[in-house]
Structure formats: structure tokens, C-alpha cells
Amino acid sequence: MLPTALDQKADSAAIEQALFQAARSDPQNAQAHTDLGLFYTNKMQLEKAMDCFGQALQIDPNLRDAVWGRGFTCWLNGHGQSAIDLCKEFLKKNPNDTEIKQVLETILSENTQASLAPDPDFNSRKSIINYLIDRFGYKKYLEIGCKLDATFSNIKIPYKIGVDPIQGGTLRMTSDRFFEMTNDKFDLIFIDGLHLADQVVRDIHNALSHLNNNGTIILHDCNPVKEPHQLRKSMVPTWNGDVWKAIVHYRQDPHLDTIVGDFDQGIGIIRKRLNPDPIRLSAPYLQLRWSQLQQNRQQWLRLSTPKQIAKWL
Ligand SMILES: C[S@@+](CC[C@H](N)C(=O)[O-])C[C@H]1O[C@@H](n2cnc3c(N)ncnc32)[C@H](O)[C@@H]1O
Incomplete structure (x- = not known):
């Protein structure tokens, strides 16, 4: 039978x-x-x-x-x-x-x-954020750290919140306080507040639980080009802090797909989906050294051009 x-x-x-x-x-x-x-x-x-x-x-x-x-x-x-x-x-x-x-x-x-497809036209934090909004039809935007609103005031979206304890945006408080007091969810969260790896790890962790399905997290300052730019104390005009360590930390997560755009000080992009290429670190992220970033930059950060990013998204 x-x-x-x-x-x-x-x-x-x-x-x-x-x-x-x-x-x-x-x-x-x-x-x-x-x-x-x-x-x-x-x-x-x-x-x-x-x-x-x-x-x-x-x-x-x-x-x-x-x-x-x-x-x-x-x-x-x-x-x-x-x-x-x-x-x-x-x-x-x-x-x-x-x-x-x-x-x-x-x-x-x-x-x-x-x-052979045409080049996507983004090469800065502002332009990639607006590109993502157009491409995915995003409606709700959150920016952590707004300062003079150079980015915040240029984001075209129906609903936006900007959080900064000192200036800019719409709410005067730290990111920790904001995430603690809200259940609101967002399609796109831009993290550009305090540039210390432990704070950024916390911001990413909180952002993940306030992100809508198919949402995206963006981070500024992920690819420092000189050692003094990434010290934990701000001593140079171009200060990236050690944001890169937070990115590298999350590159280990098997359920997050993370890359860094190779423009505007390194634009980190995180999406909730399987990680095709997780890395393994031999030390906790706060103990990573500049020399290790130099040796592993491409693999750790997955530096990508706008064209590669448009395809990866
Ligand atoms: C680099 S600036 C932001 C620049 C802005 N996003 C832009 O694209 O032009 C960093 C801002 O983060 C703010 N900041 C510092 N600590 C913060 C925290 N714990 N939570 C939120 N914002 C913070 C600072 O007050 C400062 O205005």
C-alpha cells in the first residue's frame, strides 16, 4: 500500500x-x-x-x-x-x-x-535614517542624545521622541530613565548619547525591548580611526568613546545581525534576526584593547559600503 x-x-x-x-x-x-x-x-x-x-x-x-x-x-x-x-x-x-x-x-x-543596481544615496547618519524610514515605511523614531538637533530636526517621520539630559530633542532626561518609565515601542532607535561602552550596551539592551517587529537600531561613532578618539575620557574634538566595544560585544549574539557602515565615524546597524557570522571574544568587552580592534577591525565590525548595506538590509 x-x-x-x-x-x-x-x-x-x-x-x-x-x-x-x-x-x-x-x-x-x-x-x-x-x-x-x-x-x-x-x-x-x-x-x-x-x-x-x-x-x-x-x-x-x-x-x-x-x-x-x-x-x-x-x-x-x-x-x-x-x-x-x-x-x-x-x-x-x-x-x-x-x-x-x-x-x-x-x-x-x-x-x-x-x-549593477544604482548606488543608494546615504553617506551620513541623517541620510541613512531617512533612507530606512522610506524603505521600511517606519512611523516611530527615538533618538538617544540629541545635542543641537543636527540629526533630530532633519528626520522626516510622523512621530519622534528625542531624549537628552542637557539639550535638544523633546525630553530632558537620561536614556536609562526614559527606558525605565516608558512602554512605548519604536520602529527606529538612534543611539548617540553617552559614548561609554557599558552605557551603550545598556542602551542597546533597552532599545531591543522597545523595538517594533522589523525595526532597526542605529548607532553613531562605531569606527574610531585613531586611538585617542576612542579613549573613555573625551580629550579630542572627534570623540567616539569606546562605543566600538559595545558593537563588538553584540557581534557575538547569535540572534542579532550587526554591521557597521564605513562612513560618518562608523554607523552601527542592528537588526533582530539570525547572525550569519557570530564572533567569539577571548575577554569581556570592557577589557578589549585598541590593538585588538586594529587587528580584527573588518571581521569584528563588518565594515560595509552603502551599497552593501542596502543589500544586507
Ligand atoms: C554626540 S551628542 C549627540 C549628537 C546628535 N545625536 C547628532 O546627531 O547631532 C551626545 C549627546 O548625548 C547626551 N547624553 C549624554 N549622556 C546621556 C545619557 N545618559 N542619556 C541620553 N543622552 C545623553 C549629551 O547631552 C549630548 O547632547
Whole structure:
């Protein structure tokens, strides 16, 4: 007798359960995570699949099926550049792998078509914020730290709140106080208040719980170019503080996708979705040093051009 649709559904659930158990009972078994990832790929549950392949690669970065699966699902999930980097890295060590070569060629040809699209016209905090509002139809904006309203007064949106204990915006208080007293939610939150990493980590944490679905968090001053610019004491006119450490801290989070625009002192962008390329730090973020940022800047910050950002969004 032929199996019915119900039989097939029951079989599929049993297979998923068995693969899930195999991965859970032997968490250091990269192949078990990969098998579960392949199952989810077949079911087109791409975020789950990406997650499984990512776990497999953390255990064994050279496991071929995991590289294939991660590259393929990253690409389908819109993370073309991460997929390209992963395949290229693998092909350096395994230049004759035809299947990985094929995946890479397909992604590269798709990326070339995308690169022929016109350049997005943002290159500053003000212009990227207005771009996001237009692109996603955002209605509610919050700015932390407004000063002379150079940004705040130029944001075109129906509802906006600006919080600053000293000047500018609409509310005279610290960000901590504001988040404590409100349940309001926003589509876009721009963090540009006190430029100390621990405060910024707190601002991001609070912003995440006040963010609407499909919302975006933007941060200024994430890419200091000289060591004195990122000291915790403000001693130079261009003071970025150690905001970069907060960004690097959140780059470890598997459920946040974070990049930094390579313009206007480094514009951090955080979206709530799977992180295609989480980093691991060997020390707590406040102990990170300038020399480490210099050595790891591209990987830690994921510095990106406006064109790359428009595609990544
Ligand atoms: C760099 S300025 C903001 C510039 C503005 N966002 C712009 O784009 O032109 C930083 C501002 O953060 C404010 N600030 C300092 N500590 C803060 C805190 N705890 N919460 C909110 N704002 C804070 C300062 O008063 C200052 O006006």
C-alpha cells in the first residue's frame, strides 16, 4: 500500500526528532548538527538550517557538507557576502571541490547583477535614517542624545521622541530613565548619547525591548580611526568613546545581525534576526584593547559600503 500524506508527515516528524536527539545527545558531533541542518534545508526552514550548520562549523570548520549547507542557506537568507567568504575560505584548502565551486559561482553571478543596481544615496547618519524610514515605511523614531538637533530636526517621520539630559530633542532626561518609565515601542532607535561602552550596551539592551517587529537600531561613532578618539575620557574634538566595544560585544549574539557602515565615524546597524557570522571574544568587552580592534577591525565590525548595506538590509 502507498504511504498517505499523513504517514509521510508522521515520518518526517520522527526523522526530525531523531536527528534533533542525535545532535543534542552528542553536542560536539559536527556531523550530527549538519544532518539536522540538511533536514531543515530540505524543509526550507532556512534560519534553523543556518543555525545548525553554524554550530557544526564552530566544531569543525572544514566539514564539507556543513560549508555547503551554510553557504547555500546564508545565500538564500540574503547573506550573500558571508556565503562568498565562507566558500572562498574553504576552497583555499580544497581547491578541487566542484560542488562548493558551483555554489560560489552561482552566488557571485547573483551578486554581480545586484552590484549593477544604482548606488543608494546615504553617506551620513541623517541620510541613512531617512533612507530606512522610506524603505521600511517606519512611523516611530527615538533618538538617544540629541545635542543641537543636527540629526533630530532633519528626520522626516510622523512621530519622534528625542531624549537628552542637557539639550535638544523633546525630553530632558537620561536614556536609562526614559527606558525605565516608558512602554512605548519604536520602529527606529538612534543611539548617540553617552559614548561609554557599558552605557551603550545598556542602551542597546533597552532599545531591543522597545523595538517594533522589523525595526532597526542605529548607532553613531562605531569606527574610531585613531586611538585617542576612542579613549573613555573625551580629550579630542572627534570623540567616539569606546562605543566600538559595545558593537563588538553584540557581534557575538547569535540572534542579532550587526554591521557597521564605513562612513560618518562608523554607523552601527542592528537588526533582530539570525547572525550569519557570530564572533567569539577571548575577554569581556570592557577589557578589549585598541590593538585588538586594529587587528580584527573588518571581521569584528563588518565594515560595509552603502551599497552593501542596502543589500544586507
Ligand atoms: C554626540 S551628542 C549627540 C549628537 C546628535 N545625536 C547628532 O546627531 O547631532 C551626545 C549627546 O548625548 C547626551 N547624553 C549624554 N549622556 C546621556 C545619557 N545618559 N542619556 C541620553 N543622552 C545623553 C549629551 O547631552 C549630548 O547632547
